[in-house]
Amino acid sequence: MKLATRRAMLAGGGVVAAGTLAAVALLRKPDGPAIHMLVPGVASGVPTVKVGTIEKLVRTEPPAIPAAAGFQDGDGTARTLGDYAGRGLVVNLWATWCVPCVVEMPELQELARKVAGAGVLVLPLSSDRGGAEVVRRFYAANRIDGLPVLLDPRGDAARAWGARGLPTTLVIDRQGRERGRVEGAIDWASPATIAALTRLVG
Numbered sequence: 001m002k003l004a005t006r007r008a009m010l011a012g013g014g015v016v017a018a019g020t021l022a023a024v025a026l027l028r029k030p031d032g033p034a035i036h037m038l039v040p041g042v043a044s045g046v047p048t049v050k051v052g053t054i055e056k057l058v059r060t061e062p063p064a065i066p067a068a069a070g071f072q073d074g075d076g077t078a079r080t081l082g083d084y085a086g087r088g089l090v091v092n093l094w095a096t097w098c099v100p101c102v103v104e105m106p107e108l109q110e111l112a113r114k115v116a117g118a119g120v121l122v123l124p125l126s127s128d129r130g131g132a133e134v135v136r137r138f139y140a141a142n143r144i145d146g147l148p149v150l151l152d153p154r155g156d157a158a159r160a161w162g163a164r165g166l167p168t169t170l171v172i173d174r175q176g177r178e179r180g181r182v183e184g185a186i187d188w189a190s191p192a193t194i195a196a197l198t199r200l201v202g
Contacts, residue, residue: 051100051107054190054192063179065178066160086119087174088119088171090111090115091172092125094166095127095128096126105124106189113146114194131153167183
């Protein structure tokens with residue numbers, strides 16, 4: 001299936017937000033408190049998400065070790081970024097109910113496949129309160145089979161790392177330092193993005 005078609009299908013299955021050209025939409029997370037969702041553009045009745053480029057990445061200067069934070073894998077095992085020491089990391093904070101998160105998921109999967117041989121991992125941390133089963137169902141329904149199930153259901157990691165909304169993606173180098181972050185959805189699988197990430201992670 002062509003990527004553009006999959007984007008449309010995935011977006012269509014997400015949350016529909018009212019309003020137009022909202023830079024940041026305030027939505028209510030299912031069974032939880034209100035949370036800011038970064039939506040470059042939403043039209044009434046039909047979600048319209050503009051997927052950006054790697055130019056949206058904001059460099060972290062100077063590079064800094066992210067605050068200590070825990071999350072879980074799909075089996076409930078506690079994890080930290082330290083478990084992936086020596087790897088370049090693309091840490092994506094997302095949720096199945098977040099429209100731009102859903103739209104960029106195919107690109108993140110493709111990115112994971114393209115950079116695996118270079119020792120770079122894509123770690124998508126879901127804030128869905130329904131846990132691993134919700135993420136697994138989403139993956140199965142949308143043919144996402146190249147990404148791990150990782151969970152941040154209480155948003156502990158997102159808060160520790162200063163995320164202002166979803167999606168937020170941190171780029172971590174092989175020394176464990178944050179080199180930059182992206183707010184909102186971008187085309188993660190483009191050659192320009194892969195080249196930039198390769199330079200950043202070292």
